[in-house]
Amino acid sequence: DAKTTQPPSMDCAEGRAANLPCNHSTISGNEYVYWYRQIHSQGPQYIIHGLKNNETNEMASLIITEDRKSSTLILPHATLRDTAVYYCIALSGGSYIPTFGRGTSLIVHP
Amino acid sequence: EADIYQTPRYLVIGTGKKITLECSQTMGHDKMYWYQQDPGMELHLIHYSYGVNSTEKGDLSSESTVSRIRTEHFPLTLESARPSHTSQYLCASRGQNNQPQHFGDGTRLSIL
Numbered sequence: 001d002a003k004t005t006q007p008p009s010m011d012c013a014e015g016r017a018a019n020l021p022c023n024h025s026t027i028s029g030n031e032y033v034y035w036y037r038q039i040h041s042q043g044p045q046y047i048i049h050g051l052k053n054n055e056t057n058e059m060a061s062l063i064i065t066e067d068r069k070s071s072t073l074i075l076p077h078a079t080l081r082d083t084a085v086y087y088c089i090a091l092s093g094g095s096y097i098p099t100f101g102r103g104t105s106l107i108v109h110p
Numbered sequence: 111e112a113d114i115y116q117t118p119r120y121l122v123i124g125t126g127k128k129i130t131l132e133c134s135q136t137m138g139h140d141k142m143y144w145y146q147q148d149p150g151m152e153l154h155l156i157h158y159s160y161g162v163n164s165t166e167k168g169d170l171s172s173e174s175t176v177s178r179i180r181t182e183h184f185p186l187t188l189e190s191a192r193p194s195h196t197s198q199y200l201c202a203s204r205g206q207n208n209q210p211q212h213f214g215d216g217t218r219l220s221i222l
Contacts, residue, residue: 032208034211042215042216043215044213046210046211
């Protein structure tokens with residue numbers, strides 16, 4: 001599975017959009033990009049995933065560049081409850097072993 | 111929303127005890143995983159399973175063992191707990207194709 005690179009930390013003002021980048025320059029054609037977040041001591045929570053088209057759900061939007069070498073998770077109106085560690089993972093459907101890196105620690109401030 | 115359950119949520123126990131951490135999922139997922147995570151640190155895969163009667167060790171060496179006798183159940187056992195086993199243990203499952211993993215709330219284990 002492709003290695004992903006994320007900034008270690010970011011901050012965002014409450015009510016503003018939070019844009020979290022992820023680099024996956026070695027991603028292969030059958031690998032999806034998944035985003036999860038982990039709030040304090042809870043288990044990671046699935047947010048969204050995509051292959052090459054942009055995706056949107058009730059939690060977030062996922063923008064994948066045309067060459068698929070990077071992506072951005074967008075939280076359109078960040079709240080204090082969005083403070084968490086966000087993980088980006090590139091994984092093929094047939095792969096059994098999702099690997100989590102350090103992720104990005106997002107702090108949403110008032 | 112996925113249904114995956116871990117018990118106990120918290121466990122404080124003395125050295126030398128045998129411990130079993132339970133993980134169950136009701137989605138019929140064939141793949142299941144155990145991760146270990148220390149506070150503020152990465153998740154490290156310690157065990158995974160492709161399906162019934164299949165278990166594999168993960169990237170991080172662990173003294174724990176697992177079993178997969180039923181699809182929905184993936185317990186983790188420590189035969190003799192030590193303080194070095196103090197950590198959070200997270201269980202996850204994943205369905206077919208490109209479905210995402212779903213995680214339980216974890217077990218916080220403290221060995222005195």
